[in-house]
Amino acid sequence: MSFVFPPVPFYFLRQGVTDHNLRRLVMGQLDIPLNPQGRRQAEAAAGLVASLGVVSIVCSPLSRARETAEIVALRLGLAVTLVDALRERDWGEMSGRSYRDMFRQLQPAGAETTEAFAERVLAAATALTAPQPALMVAHSGVCRVLRRHFALDNVEGPVPNAIPLLFLPSAEGRWSETVVDAQAIGL
Numbered sequence: 001m002s003f004v005f006p007p008v009p010f011y012f013l014r015q016g017v018t019d020h021n022l023r024r025l026v027m028g029q030l031d032i033p034l035n036p037q038g039r040r041q042a043e044a045a046a047g048l049v050a051s052l053g054v055v056s057i058v059c060s061p062l063s064r065a066r067e068t069a070e071i072v073a074l075r076l077g078l079a080v081t082l083v084d085a086l087r088e089r090d091w092g093e094m095s096g097r098s099y100r101d102m103f104r105q106l107q108p109a110g111a112e113t114t115e116a117f118a119e120r121v122l123a124a125a126t127a128l129t130a131p132q133p134a135l136m137v138a139h140s141g142v143c144r145v146l147r148r149h150f151a152l153d154n155v156e157g158p159v160p161n162a163i164p165l166l167f168l169p170s171a172e173g174r175w176s177e178t179v180v181d182a183q184a185i186g187l
Contacts, residue, residue, distance in 0.1 A: 003122040003123065003125075003126045003149065004126060005125070005126050005149075005150075005169070005175075006126075007169040007173070008132045008133070008169070009132070009133055009166060009167060009168045009169065010132070010133060010134045010135070010136060010166075010167050011049070011052060011054060011133060011134070011135045011136070011164050011165065011166055011167070011180070012135075012136050012137075012138070012142075012143055012146065012164070012165045012167060013045055013049070013068065013069075013072070013135060013136070013137045013138075013162065013163075013164050013165070014137075014138065014139060014140055014143060014159045014160065014161050014162065014163070015034065015038065015042075015060075015062075015064040015065040015067075015068040015137065015138070015139065015161065015162070016034045016037070016038025016039060016040075016041035016042040016045070016064070016067075016068050016161055016162045017034070017035060017037050017038040017041060017161045017162070018032045018033065018034055018035055018038055018064050019032070019035050020032045020096075021038075021161065022035070022037075024098060025096055025097065025098060026091050026094045026095055026096065026097055026098070026101075027064075027088060027095070027096075027139075028088050028089055028090050028091035028092075028094070028095040028111075029062065029087055029088055029089075029090045029091075029095065030095050030096060031062050031063050031064075032062075032063070032064055033063045033064060033067065034063075034064050034067050034068065038064065038067075038068070038161065038162070039067070039071065041068075041161055041162035042067065042068040042071040042072065042162055043071055043075075044162065045068070045071075045072060045162040045163065045164060046071055046072040046074070046075035046076070047075070048163075048164050048180055049072050049075070049076065049135060049164055049180075050075055050076055052133065052135075052164065052180065053133055054076060054078070054133055054134065054135045055078070055130075055131045055132065055133065055134070056078065056081070056130035056131045056132075056134045056135070057069050057072065057073050057076075057078050057079070057080050057081065057134070057135045057137065058080075058081045058082075058083050058086065058128055058130055058134060058135070058136050058137070059080055059081070059082060059083065059086060059136070059137035059138060060082075060083065060084075060086040060087050060088065060137065060138045060139060060142070061082040061083075061084055061086075061087065062087055062088065062139070064139075065086070065137050065138055065139060066080070066082065066137075068137050068162065069135075069137035072135065072137070080137075081130065083124050083128070085120045085121060085123065085124030086121065086124055086125075086136065086138045086139075086142055087138075087139075088138070088139035088140075088141050088142065089111070089112050089114075089117040089141045090110075090111060090112040090117075091108060091111050091112075092108045092109050092110025092111035092112070093108050093109045093110050093111070094108040094111060117141065117145065118145045118148070118149070121142050121145040121146070122145065122149055125146065135164070140158075140159035143159040143165070144156065144159065146167065147177065150167065150174075150175035150177070151174075151175075152175065152176070152177050154177065160179070163179060163180070164179075164180035165177055165178065165179055165180065166178045166179075166180055
């Protein structure tokens with residue numbers, strides 16, 4: 001299936017950190033909350049996002065993304081729209097286990113396929129008609145689907161917790177991803 005994004009920039013924000021992140025455990029669709037550090041990260045992200053002119057926020061309904069989005073939304077005076085299809089990939093039997101174990105299995109039992117996950121995320125992301133510029137708050141797997149779709153070089157690179165990323169189309173139709181830097185925006 002082909003997905004065409006409207007040629008408008010948008011921001012992506014991975015949720016703040018959780019205890020599972022720190023312990024290097026696969027979360028997938030487990031509903032793991034932010035930890036205190038993750039809440040502080042979300043507060044700091046809200047300060048960065050406040051200067052970006054964001055006028056709408058969509059997010060995964062998983063509590064770690066939802067709470068991150070709500071902290072940002074409170075600072076911006078915006079509502080949050082939950083989009084179920086922006087959930088992280090379902091990792092089946094790998095959920096809650098060490099990342100080291102994940103790389104031993106191409107398709108863990110009960111896991112969503114890479115293709116089904118990408119189709120779900122891209123269908124939702126391309127259908128978003130929220131006022132622009134929009135902020136999407138979700139998970140590292142969602143960001144990697146976007147990177148892959150836009151043919152970016154950093155597909156498997158780290159996705160920082162609670163650091164805004166700008167996805168920007170060029171006049172030629174190519175997309176780029178840029179980390180929003182507090183110094184670059186004068187904070």
